[in-house]
Amino acid sequence: xxNKALFLEIKKAAGSKVNFVIPxxxxxxxxxxxxxTDKNNLNKNDIxxxxxxxxxxxxxxxxxxxxxxxxxxxxxxxxxxxxxxxxMFMIDTLDNIPIGHVGLGFINWETxxxxxxxIVRGASARKxxxxxxxxxxxxxxxxxxxxxNAWVRVRSDNPAVVFYQNTGFIEKNRIPLSKKTEGDSLIxxxxxxxxxxxxxxxxxxxxxxxxxxx
Numbered sequence: 001x002x003n004k005a006l007f008l009e010i011k012k013a014a015g016s017k018v019n020f021v022i023p024x025x026x027x028x029x030x031x032x033x034x035x036x037t038d039k040n041n042l043n044k045n046d047i048x049x050x051x052x053x054x055x056x057x058x059x060x061x062x063x064x065x066x067x068x069x070x071x072x073x074x075x076x077x078x079x080x081x082x083x084x085x086x087x088m089f090m091i092d093t094l095d096n097i098p099i100g101h102v103g104l105g106f107i108n109w110e111t112x113x114x115x116x117x118x119i120v121r122g123a124s125a126r127k128x129x130x131x132x133x134x135x136x137x138x139x140x141x142x143x144x145x146x147x148x149n150a151w152v153r154v155r156s157d158n159p160a161v162v163f164y165q166n167t168g169f170i171e172k173n174r175i176p177l178s179k180k181t182e183g184d185s186l187i188x189x190x191x192x193x194x195x196x197x198x199x200x201x202x203x204x205x206x207x208x209x210x211x212x213x214x
Contacts, residue, residue: 004084004109008080010034015041022089022140024133029126031080032089032102037081046090047072049098055121060158061118062177062201066185082180084109088118091125091133097199099123100130102137107147114138114147116169116206119160131167150206155188157199168208174200 015036024034027081034052036042051067058064082088088103105117116138121130141147150165156174165171176194180187190201 006126007087007107007108007145008084011037014038015043021157022136024091028094030091030093030099030129032137033092035076035080035088035090035101036051037076039077039081039132042073042076044069046098047076049090049122050076053100053120057120058120059162060155062188065184065187086117091129092179097123097194100126100133102130102134103145104137104141110164111149111177112147113149113151114141114145116150116152116164119152119163130163134167135208138208152204152206154204155199161202164204168206169204170207171202172205175203176200199202 011034013020014034015038020034024032025028035046047069051072051103053070054061054067054072058066080088085107086103086105088101090098091100091102092098100121100123101118102116103118104114104172106115107113116134119130119134138150141150152169154161154164155177176192176198177188178191178194178198180189187201188201191198
């Protein structure tokens with residue numbers, strides 16, 4: 001069993017007076033802050049930015065819908081909070097201004113499997129910050145949580161494919177996607193029989209070498 005207890009403690013304390021952060025930069029100019037999911041500790045600004053940025057990049061997700069603050073708050077408290085395989089971090093400046101978020105998801109505590117999840121840059125920042133932040137998060141996941149088998153899944157029509165390649169992910173497989181509508185959501189799902197020109201879901205494995213961040 002990996003260090004699940006530490007993971008759960010960090011999630012539980014997020015937004016409280018316990019300030020766990022992961023510093024970014026040399027010298028430090030940003031830090032990763034766990035996003036609160038407990039209903040008593042929710043950060044209204046985080047909720048608003050999560051909604052705003054999701055709408056801005058809605059076509060990057062496998063489930064497309066119009067987000068709002070109420071829906072996002074419910075998602076945090078009902079889905080993320082109760083999910084022992086998912087955690088999200090805001091990327092904050094030293095002046096506590098959020099510029100994006102990164103996360104971990106789909107964790108298998110027995111095998112050490114983890115996926116980079118919810119990677120979004122919502123505001124301008126220095127070149128290379130998002131790559132550095134994600135690499136630090138994955139390093140922390142390996143050294144502190146024992147999660148040493150990191151992957152990401154990304155739609156082939158998402159420009160972020162290049163970002164993940166530059167971060168250290170290598171494509172291992174791709175599966176065509178089809179889409180369906182459920183309620184107010186457009187859902188993309190794996191379908192080997194999808195139309196010929198349909199986008200695919202690319203599976204990429206993290207295999208970072210020792211090269212510097214480009």
